[in-house]
Every structure is written in C-alpha cells, then in structure tokens.
Amino acid sequence: MSDHKGARLVLEALPSGSTLIADRGYDSNWFREALAEKGIEPCIPPTRNRKTPIAYDKALYSQRHKVENMFAKLKDLRRIATRYDRCADTFFSAICIAATMIFWL
Structure with a gap:
C-alpha cells in the first residue's frame, strides 16, 4: 500500500501550516489538491513515472x-x-x- 492511501485517513486532522514536506510516496494529484484546498503548499518530489514532473523546492526538501x-x-x-x-x-x-x-x- 502506498503512503498516499493512508494519508486520506489523516488529511482532516492535519494542523494548519504553510508547507507540507513529504516523500515520493505521497505524490498524487488528489492529495496535492486537498492540501491546496487547506492552504498548504506541498513540497513533494514527483514520482519517477509521472509523465509531467511537478516542480518542488529542492532546498526545503533537503531539510527533511x-x-x-x-x-x-x-x-x-x-x-x-x-x-x-x-x-x-x-x-x-x-x-x-x-x-x-x-x-x-
């Protein structure tokens, strides 16, 4: 089971914040959209098999x-x-x- 399926269970319990740093397991369109609705910017590197790579802050992600x-x-x-x-x-x-x-x- 990938990480983003488990994220659906805790999405509502996420505290407010400006950015969420996560690994590639959380890279899915619905999860990114749900974070955007809550006003949270995702800092998630795209999976290697994604057809159109999504940009992310590499300097911020390196702090993970x-x-x-x-x-x-x-x-x-x-x-x-x-x-x-x-x-x-x-x-x-x-x-x-x-x-x-x-x-x-």
Missing part, C-alpha cells in the same frame, strides 16, 4: 533529513523503541526528555 535523523536517534533509545510506558503522557514525556538530551549532546 533532519527530522528523519531525529527519529532514528530516538529509536536508538531502548525505552522509546520498545514503548515500555503504559500511559501516553509518560511516553510523550520520555520522548521529550530524549529529544532534549539528543539536542544538547
């Missing part, structure tokens, strides 16, 4: 790796990777502490 690297570092921590906490608030607190620790180290 910082978010990906942060998730990779968070998953290195055993408590977060295995989700030991029973309560969502406690789990979120552990993520905040870990993110702060990673930021300062």
